[in-house]
Amino acid sequence: MKATVIDARDNVAVVLGEVKKGDPITFTKGGKSFEVTAAGDIPPYHKIANEFIPKGQLVIKYGEHIGIAAEDIAEGAHVHVHNVLNSREDLHKEVNA
Numbered sequence: 001m002k003a004t005v006i007d008a009r010d011n012v013a014v015v016l017g018e019v020k021k022g023d024p025i026t027f028t029k030g031g032k033s034f035e036v037t038a039a040g041d042i043p044p045y046h047k048i049a050n051e052f053i054p055k056g057q058l059v060i061k062y063g064e065h066i067g068i069a070a071e072d073i074a075e076g077a078h079v080h081v082h083n084v085l086n087s088r089e090d091l092h093k094e095v096n097a
Helices: none
Strands: 012-015 024-029 032-037 047-049 058-061 064-069
Touching: 012 024, 012 058
Parallel strands: none
Antiparallel strands: 012 047, 024 032, 058 064
16 A cells, blocks of 8 residues: 655554455655554545654654644554644644643
């Protein structure tokens, strides 16, 4: 399965189709090709972590932060509302609570 990374600073990629746990996901970042293994099922056009994202670190897409990791997010894991604080109210909460 292919995924797309918009900016070399991005720590997420968008999968271009349905992904099943264990599927290889390939993408290009900063001119280099990478492959990660899907940690779980991921719906089409959803985000995956293209690298390990520690709890409290900014989640970057389009070269801009879109939220804060609410927990450690493994490479190849689905990145969505269940593990990212992304509303203005959530961004003001203590991440280490």
